[in-house]
Amino acid sequence: MSDALHWSDLHLGQTMVPAASVSHGEFVRLVMNYTCQYSFMQHMFCLKEDDRENGWKMWLESNSNTYPSGTPEFSTRIGSMIRQRGLIANLTLRENLLLPFLYHGNQQRLQLASDEIVEVARRFGIDSSLDEKAGERSTYTHALMSLARCVLVKPAIIVAQEVHIGMPPEQLDRFRAHSMQALEQLGAGLLYLTESVDEGSGLDYARTLTIVTDHQSLGSAEGG
């Protein structure tokens, strides 16, 4: 597979994130403060209509096609695991997991996901609560649901944002094991946005890019 997520020099307020890319199967960590992480994700998923035409600076290259950020084509190929943002409260857990398939209306993928959902939910220990309303849930459930959705969607690249932060130790251990297993199974690339290198994922990163907020962006280290 030749999937890769790219971005050119990105100005997030006073901070500049230098151009970089994440290839299929590669784990990259981007260390920057929460405001920058949020702006980065906004640029990725919520571009304004005007910017979608020619203002995009992030794109996914997949099988010699280019998908600019902010477009549905881009978002459907990128999985997301955002801290405490894994659920829509007024839907059941099952509807939450199937939402991208129900929205995009691809019957074949919907059928496939519906067949897989019970097995995936059993694997993550959420099969008994699939038909419960999501409502207010713990950080662990949000993280688990995001991961389960990624397993169903099978994206080329996954973007995670501090998804391991704020869990009790035993849940963190369980989630770490689930996420490592799922990433290995999917073989997808991972971009991990975090404020600190001690983000608790336990993953072995190929690169860590540290963004300094004082008008400069420096620092790139090999390995985790």
Added chain:
Amino acid sequence: MSNPGQLLQQMNQRADTLGASVIHMFYESRRAYRLTASILSAGLRLQWITRPAVTNVVFRQIYFTGVQSMLWIVLVAFGIGALSVYNIVDFAKSIQDMSLIGQLISDLLVKEVAPLVVTILLLSRSGVAVVTELGTMHVRGEDLTLSSMGISKEEYLLWPRLLAFTLCGLILTFTFVFVSIWLGGLIVSMSYEINFIDFLIEVRRGTSMEEIMILLGKGTLYPMLSAVMLLNMGCKVGREPNMIPVYATQGVLGSLMLVIMSDAVIALVLNLI
């Protein structure tokens, strides 16, 4: 007596305040216009029909806004209909001109009262719910969750609410008119003020196609304007939970003002034509 310097400073301050208010109004109008255009563009493309997730939200919204409001509308229509018809028939009898019945019912109940009362009922029942639900979703960051799945907020969240408000508003307005005239007429005919059949004949005689078109127009426009105002306020909440009640109140009051002003403008335009 204040000196010219102080006077000038006061005038400058007032000019500043006025200018800031005008810029704010202009900004808000442009924001509302853009939001409305993007919702309509998402909805009128009709791609939502092929998306089960969106049609599901549309059905739920129609159920909450229309089906659950039906009983309230019927009860209010019954009360207002009985009172209006009784007073109109009584007035027509007192001046011995029964031909006024149809004209008055058409002018008051059909053209004015029905669209306004239905919109006010919709606002009081569902207005706060719309702003609160959207506001809570923004506070929870669910807009980012949706965008990260490639789901358009306009198509999935806003269009179903606008469609449900508009469609249910129109249907409920016609329901209100039928219930108020029929039940009002039945009640009044029981008190021997007028025979029910004669009453219906008078109503039919006083109602023209023009009045039905006005009812159609107002019954669509008022709920639609209200929905646009409510959605705009719901999207303005941002990440502050304590702003939800503020914008909910502003949304409902703003919608009421917008509807009443639109009613005045329509009356003025119809008088000029």
